[in-house]
Structures are given as structure tokens and as C-alpha cells.
Amino acid sequence: MKVPFLSLAMTSDSLRREIASAINDVVDRGLYILGPELEKFELEFSQFVGTKFCVGVGNGFDALHLSLRAVGVGTGDEVLVPANTYIATWLAVSACGAKPIPIEPDPNTFNINYKRLEDSITSRTAAIVPVHLYGNPASIFEIVEIARRHHLAIVEDCAQAHGATVNGKSVGSFAETGAWSFYPTKNLGALGDGGAITTNDFEIANRVRLLRNYGSKAKYYNEILGFNSRLDELQAAILRCKLNYLAEENRKRQEHADTYKYLLKESRLELPMSVDGNMHVWHQFVVKSRDREQLIQHLGIRGVETSIHYPLPPYQQEAYKVEYEANFDLPISDFLHTEVLSLPIGSHLSLDQLNYVAEGIHDFEQQS
Numbered sequence: 001m002k003v004p005f006l007s008l009a010m011t012s013d014s015l016r017r018e019i020a021s022a023i024n025d026v027v028d029r030g031l032y033i034l035g036p037e038l039e040k041f042e043l044e045f046s047q048f049v050g051t052k053f054c055v056g057v058g059n060g061f062d063a064l065h066l067s068l069r070a071v072g073v074g075t076g077d078e079v080l081v082p083a084n085t086y087i088a089t090w091l092a093v094s095a096c097g098a099k100p101i102p103i104e105p106d107p108n109t110f111n112i113n114y115k116r117l118e119d120s121i122t123s124r125t126a127a128i129v130p131v132h133l134y135g136n137p138a139s140i141f142e143i144v145e146i147a148r149r150h151h152l153a154i155v156e157d158c159a160q161a162h163g164a165t166v167n168g169k170s171v172g173s174f175a176e177t178g179a180w181s182f183y184p185t186k187n188l189g190a191l192g193d194g195g196a197i198t199t200n201d202f203e204i205a206n207r208v209r210l211l212r213n214y215g216s217k218a219k220y221y222n223e224i225l226g227f228n229s230r231l232d233e234l235q236a237a238i239l240r241c242k243l244n245y246l247a248e249e250n251r252k253r254q255e256h257a258d259t260y261k262y263l264l265k266e267s268r269l270e271l272p273m274s275v276d277g278n279m280h281v282w283h284q285f286v287v288k289s290r291d292r293e294q295l296i297q298h299l300g301i302r303g304v305e306t307s308i309h310y311p312l313p314p315y316q317q318e319a320y321k322v323e324y325e326a327n328f329d330l331p332i333s334d335f336l337h338t339e340v341l342s343l344p345i346g347s348h349l350s351l352d353q354l355n356y357v358a359e360g361i362h363d364f365e366q367q368s
């Protein structure tokens with residue numbers, strides 16, 4: 001049996017037909033940038049998240065970058081970020097001329113440990129970027145409370161958490177902005193690059209609208225120094241189709257997570273936790289393993305693909321290493337990066353395949 005970690009080939013015939021027809025409509029219209037599909041997607045996605053506004057942008061990185069600029073982050077500022085996240089979270093801060101300040105995670109939830117935020121706040125701190133890592137909502141109420149007390153903005157990094165909720169309310173609706181990625185592998189993925197910001201703040205929405213389009217509202221009149229980062233009509237049309245299938249995708253992922261938790265309850269692996277009141281959407285199912293490299297090899301020989309999110313934290317990457325190695329001590333994050341292992345999950349898999357993964361793990365543990 002083969003268990004691919006990921007498969008983005010379209011398996012639903014109805015979705016494929018809907019997308020083909022949506023693409024045809026765009027091509028018939030002949031309008032490819034800043035048109036009606038984008039407007040409709042922005043409306044539908046803002047309704048989905050429960051915010052007043054949504055602004056489509058070119059990718060998740062720009063959703064973070066333009067959000068940070070729109071809330072006023074600039075040169076010399078400090079922004080609190082998780083030590084353990086995909087590097088895009090950090091690079092977006094650096095792109096504003098600001099400095100990412102790493103905060104250690106809670107090793108049980110993998111998310112930023114809000115109890116460690118206040119120790120890192122200085123007179124230069126301008127914002128916090130909590131990441132809802134692996135689809136698991138961060139402690140957003142506590143983070144909002146701390147941010148309000150210190151007059152800091154919050155940009156929620158929702159790139160892995162489409163559909164995740166806290167007490168029934170969607171991530172990306174709790175603070176200044178939510179930044180979303182529609183990279184193809186995400187729970188809601190385009191057939192190319194895409195991103196969006198969600199916000200309840202009219203001014204922020206407007207600023208991002210300017211920033212994404214050369215600082216321009218009226219064609220050939222530029223009010224501010226902007227960028228070019230727009231969600232194009234084809235991707236917007238495709239995302240409108242796929243948004244209707246997101247709940248089903250997330251249900252499958254939750255079923256898979258429950259199945260793994262049941263099948264692996266006797267295993268030596270440490271299984272991921274979800275917090276009461278949080279709806280986790282299982283972008284990744286991440287376990288901790290003491291003998292990760294041998295387990296990867298054992299599963300690989302049996303046709304089970306796994307992945308590591310992430311093999312190296314941002315502060316150990318060549319791009320950041322020199323500056324951060326000397327100045328920050330991050331033992332929890334260092335350690336997590338040696339143990340985390342992502343098992344295959346998602347609608348491309350059957351329960352038989354999950355059983356096969358669990359058998360492979362049990363088999364490995366009996367041998368070692």
C-alpha cells in the first residue's frame with residue numbers, strides 16, 4: 001500500500017466541473033485583475049470568517065506583510081512572533097524593516113506561549129503575530145488581552161487554519177487583521193498563489209486595498225508607496241468554488257485526527273492536543289517521536305510518506321542565524337524541532353490507509 005503525504009489532484013468530479021465552468025466565465029468576460037470574481041470572493045470569505053471586510057492579495061506572505069504595514073509597523077519596530085513557525089511569518093516582519101522577536105511555544109499545543117509574551121515587550125514593540133499553527137487556534141483571548149494592555153496591534157497568521165474557531169468564532173476575526181494564504185496545500189487552496197486579509201476596521205481594509213495596488217485607488221493616481229499584490233480573477237473564481245467544499249475537507253481531517261488518536265493511543269508517540277472550545281482543523285497531524293529518523297525510515301520503506309514541520313526553525317536558517325544565534329536562547333523550540341513528525345492526513349486518504357500508517361508505527365515500536 002502507498003500512503004502519499006499529499007495529493008492535490010482533484011478527486012471530486014463535481015468540483016472539477018464547477019471550476020472548469022468558473023474559469024470559462026472569467027475567460028469569456030476577459031477581465032483578469034481586480035474584477036467581479038474578486039469582489040464576490042471577498043464578500044463570501046468575509047462572511048465565512050465573520051468580519052466586515054476581506055481584501056484579496058497575491059499570497060499569504062503579502063497578507064502578513066501588508067497587514068503589518070497597514071497597522072503601522074515599520075523600521076526599527078519589534079514584532080513578537082512564534083519561535084517555531086514557517087519562515088514567512090518572520091520574513092513579513094523583516095520586509096517592513098522591523099525585527100521579529102521569537103517567543104517560545106507551549107510544547108503541548110505547539111502554539112505561542114502567551115505567558116512568555118510580556119517578558120519580551122519593550123518600548124519598541126509594535127505588534128504580535130500569533131500563528132494558529134497546524135490548524136490549532138492559539139490562545140487568542142489571552143493574547144488580545146495582553147496586546148490591549150500594552151497598546152500593540154495583532155495580526156493573526158491564519159495560513160494553516162481556514163475554518164478553525166474559538167468558542168464558535170473564526171480565527172482571523174479577533175484582532176486588527178487575519179492574514180490568510182491560499183497556497184495550494186492549505187486547507188483552502190487555490191490552483192496557484194493567493195492570499196487575503198480579514199478585518200473589521202474600515203481604515204485598515206482601505207490601506208491594504210491601496211498597498212496591494214501600487215498605492216492607487218483611481219487608475220494612474222498614486223496616494224502612497226504601494227506594492228503589486230492582487231488576488232487574480234481566476235484564482236478568486238476557483239476559491240469561490242472551493243470555499244463550498246472547505247467544511248467537508250475539514251470534517252474529513254477531523255475524522256482522520258480522531259482515527260489516529262484512537263489507533264495510536266497505546267503508542268509511545270506523543271499525540272497532538274486540542275484545547276476545549278477550540279475547533280482544530282488539522283492542517284497537519286503532528287506527533288512527537290524520540291526516534292524520529294528511524295521511524296521515518298521504517299514508514300518510508302512501507303510506502304508511508306511523512307513530513308517535518310519544520311526541520312529548521314527560522315532563527316537557525318542561514319538568513320537569520322548570525323543575528324539570532326548569539327542573542328536568543330530558545331531551548332523549547334530547539335527541542336521541538338528535533339521531535340516533531342507530521343503524519344499524512346486529508347481527504348486524499350482512506351481509513352484503510354490510516355490503519356496502515358498506525359500498523360507501521362506499532363510494528364516499528366515492537367521492533368525497537
Ligand SMILES: *Cc1c(COP(=O)(O)O)cnc(C)c1O
Nearest residue numbers: 059060061086088089159181183
Ligand atoms: C503558508 C504559510 C504562509 C505563507 O503563505 P504563502 O501563500 O505561501 O505566501 C505564512 N504563514 C504560515 C504559517 C504558513 O503556513
